[in-house]
Amino acid sequence: MNKLIVGNLVHRPLRSIISAFAVAIEVIMILSIAAIMFGMLDNSRNGTLGIGADMITHPGASTALMNTSSASADVRIANVLKDLPHVQVVAPVNIKLTTGASLENIYGIDFASFNALRPFVFKAGGPFEQPYDMIIDDLQAARGKGTKIGDTIKALNHDFRVVGIVEHGKGARKFIQLTTMDALDGNAGKASAFYIKTDDSPRNQELVRKEILATDGLQGWSVQTVEELLASLTPEKMPGFNIALRVVIGIAIIIGFLVIFQSMYTAVMERTREIGILKSLGAGKMDIVSVVLRETGLLAVVGTALGVLGTYILRAVLRAKFPTMSFSVTPLWVLTAVCIALFGALLGALYPSLKAARKDPIDALSYE
Known part of the structure; x- marks a missing residue:
């Protein structure tokens, strides 16, 4: 089965590359918007601390x-x-x-x-x-x-x-x-x-x-300690911060889901006879589902790795071109983006895999 999965991906290299890059773009979108937005907050917090004041007051x-x-x-x-x-x-x-x-x-x-x-x-x-x-x-x-x-x-x-x-x-x-x-x-x-x-x-x-x-x-007047001001510089206290972040993440998930869905659905349709042969040799429904999901998982793993690497390359480019820009990539957000991308890819492949598992072996073998 492992050889079959790798063979399917290698047999259609362009589709495999596009699918992997779609997942990579999804990861880059999530990490880059989070890095820029949280970088702005970190910059404000660090700048406030660096002033050296203990308190701030204003009308x-x-x-x-x-x-x-x-x-x-x-x-x-x-x-x-x-x-x-x-x-x-x-x-x-x-x-x-x-x-x-x-x-x-x-x-x-x-x-x-x-x-x-x-x-x-x-x-x-x-x-x-x-x-x-x-x-x-x-x-x-x-x-x-x-x-x-x-x-x-x-x-x-x-x-x-x-x-x-x-x-x-x-x-x-x-x-x-x-x-x-x-x-x-x-x-x-x-x-x-x-x-x-x-x-x-x-x-x-x-x-x-x-x-x-x-x-x-x-x-x-408002009178705040620096600690109180820093506590207000959080995503929950900033107007629209979490909304904007969720919107971008949602768009990225939809892009990754649709590309994987289309890719795997088309792949299942093209492999109807192959599915029929597997079923005639004794493969069960879960075996067919497993093949499609493992193939998707391999694409998603490659895509997420490319996405994380691409994010760090983007950070280096932005720091060189815009030294004043804060671009904060944290391990927590890397893990979050990877989990979101993997889950979205597997979700996108779920229906095609179930459709493949439901195919009748006789009809599949006679499919032209």
């Missing part, structure tokens, strides 16, 4: 998407927050989500206070010198042919001169002066959030929260 309700909040807070509130007990550093930030060549955050910062949270690690250049200066991280600098100190970057419909290149992992990839961001917004002296560093974060964060909410004018 309005708690949200993980602070880049969608307007800059409605007076930056002078930083002085009020700084005078509270257990508060060491307060850094006002104006965060803008831009949709130019790519979707990205740009931070408008007060360099002195933001750097005090956790110092920038400069790889080239230094702090701001002029209003329209920009600091970028090393991954942003590596895009394309590489950005150097003194180069010009267009952002927010304005040209900025690159004066510093820093190690990545501090919330954003591009930083400009807070006053410049406010001027471009036509909203002087405003911030969208305040990052806070406390003197003893585990013990005093709740005290700081109560002090902020007890301050006149700040009663309705």
